[in-house]
Structure formats: structure tokens, C-alpha cells
Amino acid sequence: MKQSIHLYKASLFKSLAHPLRLAILDALRDGEKTVTQLQELTGGEQATISQHLTVLRTHHFITFRKEGTLAYYRNEDPEVYIFLDLGRQLYERQLNRYRKEIDAQVVRR
Numbered sequence: 001m002k003q004s005i006h007l008y009k010a011s012l013f014k015s016l017a018h019p020l021r022l023a024i025l026d027a028l029r030d031g032e033k034t035v036t037q038l039q040e041l042t043g044g045e046q047a048t049i050s051q052h053l054t055v056l057r058t059h060h061f062i063t064f065r066k067e068g069t070l071a072y073y074r075n076e077d078p079e080v081y082i083f084l085d086l087g088r089q090l091y092e093r094q095l096n097r098y099r100k101e102i103d104a105q106v107v108r109r
Helices: 002-016 019-027 035-042 046-058 080-108
Strands: 062-067 070-075
Touching: 002 019, 002 046, 002 080, 019 035, 019 046, 019 080, 035 046, 035 070, 046 062
Parallel strands: none
Antiparallel strands: 062 070
């Protein structure tokens, strides 16, 4: 059923639809991190980061391993970075379009 793929995609996009989750994923690009390290890199609060890690784990974007009392989080599906990089490219193209529009308006004045 086509609707099931649309429901899945909507859930997937919703799980990525928070700036802190995206920052966490970006922070994990170069390897695993503890919650404390993620706090330092993202500026998020420990409790908030933990909540977002749960969302990302539920959708299998990240996983973790325990070492003593510490949990080390890492990316579980590196292909998410293809998607995130595409989003960055779209953003940069849109930004360039807006700049050109503004420049054109300034020239007309």
C-alpha cells in the first residue's frame, strides 16, 4: 500500500525535524560521543539531549554502547548524512537565490 510508505516517510522526517537532533547527528559524523561531549558540541541541556537521543535511537539513526557508567553514542545509518548534506545543498541554493533577488532589487533602486 502506497500510504504506508508515506506514513513511514512522514515519521522519518518528523524524527529529523528538530535543530538539536540535526546538531547531534552532525556531532556524531566523526565518531562516537558521550552525552557530556554532545552537550559541549551542541549547547543543549543534558535532559533535552537525552530526550532527542531517544527519538534518534527509536528511528535507528543512532545506537550506543556502555563502558562503565558512560554511554557512547554513534551513528547507526551513515546514509542519513547523504540526506542531511542534500538539505544543506538545498539551503545554500535557496540562500543564493535570495541574495540574487536582493541584489537585483538594490540595483533597481
